[in-house]
Amino acid sequence: MIFPLQELVRFEDNVYEITCAASRRAYQLSMVKDAGIEENDGKVVSLAARQLFSKQVEYRIEKE
Structure with missing residues (x-):
C-alpha cells in the first residue's frame, strides 16, 4: 500500500494538503x-x- 488508508480515512483536515506534504516529504527522503x-x-x-x-514530521502552508 502506498498511502496508509486507515489514517487517511480518520484524517479530518484537508486531504489535498496532506497528500502534497507527503509528496514533498517523500522527495526530501x-x-x-x-x-x-x-x-x-x-x-x-x-x-x-x-x-x-x-506527527514525526509536521508541515505548514505558507501564505504568499
Missing part, C-alpha cells in the same frame, strides 16, 4: 537517501505519509 526507505521496502511515499500522520 529520497534526496538524502534516508535509511528508513530500505526498512520500508523502498516505499518512500508511504514512509513520508506515516511520518506525517504520526
Whole structure:
C-alpha cells in the first residue's frame, strides 16, 4: 500500500494538503537517501505519509 488508508480515512483536515506534504516529504527522503526507505521496502511515499500522520514530521502552508 502506498498511502496508509486507515489514517487517511480518520484524517479530518484537508486531504489535498496532506497528500502534497507527503509528496514533498517523500522527495526530501529520497534526496538524502534516508535509511528508513530500505526498512520500508523502498516505499518512500508511504514512509513520508506515516511520518506525517504520526506527527514525526509536521508541515505548514505558507501564505504568499
